[in-house]
Amino acid sequence: MNETLEILLAAGVPLAVVVAVSTLLVRRRRGTPPEPPATGEQAPGGATATVERPTTEAPAGADPVSTADPVELGGDVEIAELVEPVPLEVPAPVPGRLARLRGRLARSGSPLGARLLAVLSRDHLTEDDWDELEETLLLADVGAGPSAELIEALRTRVRVEGVKDPGQVRALLREQLVALVDPSLDRTLATSRTTDAAGQEVPSVVLVVGVNGTGKTTTVGKLARVLVAEGRSVVLGAADTFRAAAADQLETWGSRVGVPTVRSDRDGADPAAVAFDAVRTGKQAEVDVVLVDTAGRLQNKAGLMDELGKITRVITREAPLSEVLLVLDATTGQNGLNQAKVFGEVAGVTGIVLTKLDGTAKGGIVVAVQRQLGVPVKLVGLGEGPDDLAPFDPEQFVDGILEG
Incomplete structure (x- = not known):
């Protein structure tokens, strides 16, 4: 065996591969059977539900390896293809996520809260000061209507109560901002098993929509982590079949x-068929939630309506839709609101996921998009980490802005 390894090293084979060869030879001498190859369970309609291969412990002191189809190495030695097993990650607990992300929002240097507090703390507020406050709110994408409401409420309170103490000013501003974000909206996610029209128990089905570039597929992967952290069982549906890397990206998140x-084995497949297969697979596996990622094209309203309408009709043959979440990039401002309006009209959006909210003065988009669609922001992303997605809490969000 040593001679074989010396030959491999002399031939320029990387050391890691040589170690793996040594491990396999030791296993064969000891009679250790090879690991079974990865398997794919065929889902209805031709999509494939990827099933992860179980890993085994490698001998002490050796690199972990697993075996698949044999390949030739150097023309004279056959070994199994080397695959590094990926240990399952444990997502961060959901409680406390927004508190952690709030600190990140505060450290991002968003000037919204600082500017508002600076103006309100002046001894005598002139008309120019009030105009400056309104301009700050408009630049933060709060919107003209909500900005005017907030300014009017602040002017009344300051005039009536004669607020001047910095602590009182901050408390007053916090109160008005929280009211504007509206804590009365129902921000819960429908992610528990439900019943269909026939009274049969089925998974909760969550359809995720949005244009490309908003972080939609990444958000689906992060949402899967949120659900796993809450003890939910999940199946992902890669119904974005027009972007070649989308299914691979989603599969990586899930693994x-x-x-x-559940994905198609070819690019450009019918998204509705993949969505249907995902829901049926979820039903058969009796999971809690099926998350369906969709294509992010927004070429024209008619095309979008046709595609999303077909996906919705096909899905509801198997189970009712529990949620339609629209993913928006917080940095897009008013353009994001236009996107939200189109998707709201087409897809029956039930909640908003705001991504890229860190490092921006556009926090007011929370207020504007809720007013535009009449639906709540339910989740926010404040970073690029795998667990940087959290349920939205109005009070903690406002505190993050004011601490900035």
Whole structure:
């Protein structure tokens, strides 16, 4: 065996591969059977539900390896293809996520809260000061109507109560901002098993929509982690079949936390067929939630309506839709509101996911998009980490802005 390894090293084979060869030879001498190859369970309609291969412990002191189809190395030695097993990750607990992300929002240097407090703390507020406050709110994408409401409420309170103490000013501003964000809206996610029209128990089905570039597929992967952290069982549906890397990206997210992905084996497949297969697979596996990622094209309203309408009709043959979440990029401002309006009209949006909210003065988009669609912001992303997605809490969000 040593001679074989010396030959491999002399031939320029990387050391890691040589170690793997040594491990395999030791295993064969000891009679250790090879690991089974990865398997794919065929889902209805031709999509494939990816099933992760179980890993085994390698001998002490050796690199972990697993075996698949044999390949030739150097023309004279056959070994199994080397695949590094990926250990399942444990997502961060959901409680406390927004508190952690709030600190990140405060550290991002968003000037909204600082500017508002600076103006309100002046001894005598002139008309120019009030105009400056309104301009600050408009630049933060709060919107003309909500900005005017906030300014009017602040002027009344300052005039009536004669607020001047910095602590009182901050408390007053916080109160008005929280009211504007509206804590009365129902921000819960429908992610528990439900019943269909026939009274049969089925998974909750969550359809995720949005244009490309908003972080939609990444958000689906992060949402899967949120659900796993809450003890939910999940199946992912890669119904974005027009972007070649979307299914691979989603499958990678799922594999990290042991969540299977239903996908087509070819690009450009019918998205509705993949969505249908995902829901049926979820029903058969009796999971809690099926998350369906969709294509992010917004070429024209008619095309979008046709595609999303077909996906919705096909899905509801198997189970009712529990949520339609629209993913928006917080940095797009008013353009994001236009996107939200189109999707709201087409897809029956039930909640908003705001991504890229860190490092921006556009926090007011929370207020504007809720007013535009009449639906709540339910989740926010404040970073690029895998667990930087959290349920939205109005009070903690406002505190993050004011601490900036």
